[in-house]
């Protein structure tokens with residue numbers, strides 16, 4: 127109950143002394159002071175989390191926050207869900223058993239097959255990125271073709287081939303050091319544009335990979351007919367249609383976005399929420415496309431694949447989501463809509479250029495633009511202003527991804543949302559009052 131008491135959350139005099147000290151020390155030997163580049167962008171400093179319970183984070187300075195970053199998405203049941211913690215304790219009591227065959231692997235595959243429409247067979251890895259790599263390899267092995275189509279502003283992890291065209295106006299590699307030849311087989315298409323997909327795709331493609339709801343681009347639902355067109359064109363040309371459900375899987379519904387939008391791909395990649403916060407990735411597909419793996423003809427390797435802790439967490443998480451779906455999903459979606467509507471309302475009241483939008487249980491806030499209706503509007507976003515806005519939210523006790531993406535969990539309460547709306551009111555006002 128004490129952790130639910132958010133007194134002190136809304137203290138704009140928060141100090142970050144210990145997080146700053148940590149950063150100075152960490153920079154000595156830990157590259158960039160973090161283990162994944164985006165974490166370094168948090169303002170005023172990457173906050174060091176000391177403990178977490180439910181949806182409350184406590185940092186090393188004693189500041190507390192309501193968490194809407196949720197581990198960049200996975201913590202759909204919060205930080206300490208009893209069914210998952212219990213399963214993990216039980217798994218730990220039986221030893222680490224790394225790289226052994228363990229009974230939860232098949233149990234989790236059964237649960238995925240029971241919930242996700244395209245899932246006849248499942249193969250586990252450790253991250254979303256690995257799952258994407260495996261999915262592309264399966265598609266190439268199945269079709270005997272090499273070309274892959276992806277969509278601009280969709281993100282599929284950091285593998286060399288697909289880490290291209292991830293930001294507005296940037297069609298090339300996302301980072302220094304990528305092998306430019308890796309993406310030679312990748313064709314970029316505009317997300318949501320059915321006609322372009324129809325014109326470009328042909329019998330030379332092995333796979334089309336798509337975020338069915340473009341969460342990374344800024345929380346866009348697919349335009350009417352878009353996913354259906356992809357389904358139709360890929361079927362016609364014998365291309366493997368891959369939905370990247372690393373975010374949407376078990377977050378939009380127990381069957382993912384494919385169940386919500388009623389378009390079933392040949393294969394999907396899963397991660398994040400599947401593991402409730404433990405490292406996990408999976409490829410799930412029809413018997414036909416998965417046959418190259420099921421038969422052992424194509425290699426699927428990895429020391430940590432199917433590790434007992436992630437599998438136990440996955441079984442507990444998916445069982446819980448499946449059992450309570452009717453209550454959990456509509457509520458998360460309603461909360462996401464309430465928060466984004468409130469941001470819009472406060473932006474209008476303060477006459478400040480801020481926009482928010484949600485899809486399912488994810489929402490995105492942008493600064494520097496008055497409206498973002500589609501991916502075409504993303505060029506107008508002011509990324510620095512968005513970072514400052516998320517700093518203001520942080521100072522008011524609302525922890526988001528630095529780039530303004532927020533996730534709801536199954537355990538945020540009405541009271542948490544009321545606290546959050548009041549914090550947003552103050553944060554937007556501070557933002558409007560900022561000089562310059």
Ligand code: PMP
Pocket residue numbers: 198252253254255256258281282283284337342370371372373397398
């Ligand atoms: N696909 C999508 C849609 C993602 O959002 C992400 C991660 N944000 C990935 C793949 C990569 O997953 P991971 O970070 O676990 O490698």
